[in-house]
Amino acid sequence: WLERPQRGPRPEQTVEIFRFFQEQRGLAETIGEWAFYAFVVAAAIALTKRFPYRRFFQIHRVLAVVYLALVAHSVILLPFSYWGTAVGVVMGVLMAAGSYAAVKSLRGQIGRSHRAAAEIETLVRHPGNQVLEVGLRLKSPWRGHDAGQFAFVTFDRREGPHPFTISSAWKGDGRLVFMIKALGDYTKTLPETLSVGNPVEVEGPYGRFDFSGDQAHQIWVAGGIGITPFIARLQGLAGEPSHPPVDLFYSTSAPDENFIASIRELAERARVRLHVLAADRDGRLDADGICRHVPDWQAAGLWFCGPAGFGQALRRGFSAKGLAGERFHQELFEMR
The missing domain is CATH 2.40.30.10 (Translation factors)
Structure with missing residues (x-):
């Protein structure tokens, strides 16, 4: 795909800008090497949840600087003959777009x-x-x-x-x-x-965790603080004259009576069947338990928000029962 690189001394450039780039090749190689090391360290910190979120956020700004350093490295080291070819045009467009996004990020303009x-x-x-x-x-x-x-x-x-x-x-x-x-x-x-x-x-x-669907029944499953999107939806349903039947399962390890009471009141106004399960008293909710409470579950779509492990277990359980994958909606609310 690429020409074999030339060995030995490179021909002297006559164009001033090309001569300048040729003189900076050693510096560009050093920048690229250290930028790669910085990227590996920054990515490791960003993906390690033991570091607080603000550090994770700051690391994203550092990665924008690293990207700009890698662009400088690439511009200088890319063979000059490539810039007039399709490869050079594609590289130039990608690096320009990425640099524009990196500068916007560093200036705090995104969003x-x-x-x-x-x-x-x-x-x-x-x-x-x-x-x-x-x-x-x-x-x-x-x-x-x-x-x-x-x-x-x-x-x-x-x-x-x-x-x-x-x-x-x-x-x-x-x-x-x-x-x-x-x-x-x-x-x-x-x-x-x-x-x-x-x-x-x-x-x-x-976010795109919405409640649209053409199923005749909806099943909502909330684990812990995963109840929040369902509370917003309950408020919306309370103002609608009619809607398909909904069963909401709220599983919590720390039941707060006043909190649950407010959800019960909201569910009544929204005409939604609420099932509250305390983990210490009722055990862990699974696909079999949901199917016992919702006999027509095969005609329903399921929406889940909560701990990732809980959601994976439910997905496997319903998949084993024959529920189509596209009818299992899970909020993937993780920033890293």
Whole structure:
């Protein structure tokens, strides 16, 4: 596919820019080598969940610098004769597009058109399951969202944005609600650091975990804080005159009575059958348990949000029973 590289001294270039590039080949090789090492280290840190999310976010900025270094390395070392061929044109277009994206990332411009200013309007603690309900009032335009989508929320600019599923239906009233589980060092501090009136920045909405489908029945399965997209959908269904039958299974290891009571009330208004299972009391929910409660499960589609292992077990169980793969919808809400 490529010509055999020339051995020995390279011919002297007469064009000034080409001569300059030839003189920088040693520097370009060094830049490329160290950029590759930096990429390996940065990628390892980004994929290691022991590092806090803000470090993961910062590493993404570092990778943009690494990419620009690799572009400089490639421009200098790519044989000059290639630039007039299809290979050179394709490489030039790819490197230009990637460099444009890298510069936008370093300048903090990615997602700017999706950002909105807001302030905290309400704070409700659910100590039984360590969930903080944060209500926001938007102060700038919001394009609206669908149940199941998420947004990046910045409570503290030093910490940066964190992704949270939106747990409220969009009613056009300029209000959003997020239910945040204390899962890490940062989220555990939010009940003590947030106050009503604090300024917030929201970026979104993102995600494609929607509830569209032509099945005659829907089965929703929530594990822990995975209940949040279903709460938003319940609010939406409560305002609809009719909809296909829905069974919602909520499995939790930390039941909070007030939290569950609010979900029961919402499910009643939305005309959805709610099944609450406490892990310590009822054991782990599986495909057989769901099928016992939903006799016509074969005509249904299933939506799951929760721990990845839980979802994989359900997918295998229903696959073994003959449920088509495209009827099993799972929210893959992981940033790394």
